[in-house]
Amino acid sequence: MYSLLLAIVYVAFVSLGLPDSLVGSGWPVMHEDLGVPVGYAGIVTMLIAGGTIVSSLASERLTRRLGAGLVTAVSVGLTAAALIGFSTSGSFWLLCLWAIPYGLGAGAVDAALNNYVALHYAARHMNWLHSFWGVGASISPFIMSYALTSGLGWSGAYRIVGITQAVLTCVLLLSLPLWGRVNPRVPLGRADDAAEDAASGAPAADGRGGRPVPxxxxxxxxxxxxxxxxxxxxxxxxxxxxxxxxxxxxxxxxxxxxxxxxxxxxxxxxxxxxxxxxxxxxxxxxxxxxxxxxxxxxxxxxxxxxxxxxxxxxxxxxxxxxxxxxxxxxxxxxxxxxxxxxxxxxxxxxxxxxxxxxxxxxxxxxxxxxxxxxxxxxxxxxxxxxxxxxxxxxxxxxxxxxxxxxxxxxxxxx
Incomplete structure (x- = not known):
């Protein structure tokens, strides 16, 4: 159970890194196809960043209500939908529109998944998981290059990564029963029993419940x-x-x-x-x-x-x-x-x-x-x-x- 969920989390970190280099690697072609100046890339990235900041700040309330596993699955699903939306965008304003759910999904999953790993797994896994994120970020330019050289176009690269994220969403949904069964690596509070832990406001193992921290x-x-x-x-x-x-x-x-x-x-x-x-x-x-x-x-x-x-x-x-x-x-x-x-x-x-x-x-x-x-x-x-x-x-x-x-x-x- 512990190892199975850890393997899923590793795959999730690789997948999370995949979209992060797509805009930069594909923009030289994208801005010409969309008929906008090259500097407009900053508008897209700022919209994505704005969404990530907003959802990061809201991640605690979401996680306490839904649990880390469901927040991760829904957020990855949101990024998958946004990436597929990118692949169908024939105009710059549509790209900007899809950048909003992409940013919201990316920020929520980043906060929820990082906190879950910090609570439940050793320091070595946190380092290796972020290394795997780098692997994903390094792969995406090659996906863009393959799509451009094979005639799929930049939209094909977004479609490939979007479908990959959609598959991961299904895997995460199937793994939901596992998220509450891994014991935290840090003490729960003043006592080990559930009543004391709930009274102190600490969440359950999957991050659900407890009093939010404003x-x-x-x-x-x-x-x-x-x-x-x-x-x-x-x-x-x-x-x-x-x-x-x-x-x-x-x-x-x-x-x-x-x-x-x-x-x-x-x-x-x-x-x-x-x-x-x-x-x-x-x-x-x-x-x-x-x-x-x-x-x-x-x-x-x-x-x-x-x-x-x-x-x-x-x-x-x-x-x-x-x-x-x-x-x-x-x-x-x-x-x-x-x-x-x-x-x-x-x-x-x-x-x-x-x-x-x-x-x-x-x-x-x-x-x-x-x-x-x-x-x-x-x-x-x-x-x-x-x-x-x-x-x-x-x-x-x-x-x-x-x-x-x-x-x-x-x-x-x-």
Whole structure:
């Protein structure tokens, strides 16, 4: 039962990564077919991001009412319908319309599934699962390439991924009886019996029931603002590096576009491979050490990128180091949430964390684009360094804050 559900969750993470690169890889063809300027891609991605933020904030109430399994299944079904809708869109406004349910489904499933894994599975699985998400995100450009070269067009790529998501929805619906049978990995509260657990407001094993934690109350929990700042900073630096690293190498360092593209992709591969490797040590090292070590490694990579040396070898190697350092931060922040804040509050806090993550990932890369247009591309490593410093300082302050307080579930009971 435990292993069967875990296998389904692994497949779900691969499937969740599949749609994430479709817009970027297909837009050069899509915008011509739809008759819109190339810059209109930002409108689609902003609509998707807006939906993910809204559904992330609403995920706790949905999960407490329906359970993590049903929320995951319905959300994946919503993304499947949206992707198939993308495949049938013959105009830009229809694409924008379908972007809304896609974003709503993506945000809800991200929050619900991450919280369920954080509650029920070891740290190694959180790292490996996010590595599998990277596998899915890496596969989707190849699906788009296959669809374009085989005559299916960009709509064929969306149709393939949409059907895949629809099949996964059926599998998730069939697996619903399993979601409430896996014991949480963290203490349930002051006592083990169900009556005490229900009285403390903690949800059942599948996340259903219990008293919701309002957003205002969640933000008042000691340490929550700090973890939100750290998560915002990490996602801001990750997405900024993914989007602008290649341009920086070409414009500021004089690297050839081919070499720059290859090493920029190594940053992404470093994240995927680094999460796989982190899984082997995560249980022994612990979430806090992974977060601390990750930010320090990213900082070292940023310094290597910034050093004004006559050779570009160190800057290129710095991108790889930064990718490997980035790898464990996201999974470790998520996995440590129930330990830091308690099982009753974890779904609400992870939902807010997802909203902070999407905000950083959505707004900071365009901000750097505006900054670089004004000040120059040389500011790229400096921009990343600011977020490395914010993430490291906030995560260390969180550790000290949590260490000086009662156990998380005792705090929830007070």
């Amino acid at each position: 957003l205002r109350e969640a933000l008042r929990i000691p340490g929550v603002v700090m973890v939100l700042a750290a998560f915002f900073a990490y996602c801001a630096l990750e997405t900024t590096a993914m989007l602008w690293a290649s341009t920086y190498l070409v414009a500021d360092r004089g690297v050839t576009p081919e070499t720059a593209a290859a090493f920029a992709s190594l940053y992404i591969l470093g994240i995927t491979g680094g999460r796989f490797l982190s899984g082997f040590v995560a249980d022994r090292v612990g979430d806090r050490a992974l977060i601390r070590g990750g930010f320090v490694a990213v900082g070292v990579g940023v310094v290597m990128i910034a050093l004004p040396l006559p050779t570009d070898v160190l800057a290129l190697a710095g991108l790889v180091v930064a990718g490997l350092g980035s790898a464990p931060i996201y999974p470790a922040i998520i996995h440590s949430t129930p330990t830091n804040f308690g099982r009753r509050s974890s779904q609400a806090i992870i939902g807010v964390q997802m909203a902070a993550a999407y905000s950083g990932a959505t707004f900071m890369p365009p901000l750097f684009g505006a900054l670089s247009s004004w000040a120059g591309m040389w500011t790229f490593p400096l921009f990343l360094a600011v977020f490395v410093a914010v993430g490291l300082v906030m995560s260390e302050r969180l550790n000290r804050t949590v260490a000086g307080l009662p156990g998380p579930d005792e705090r929830n009971d007070q």
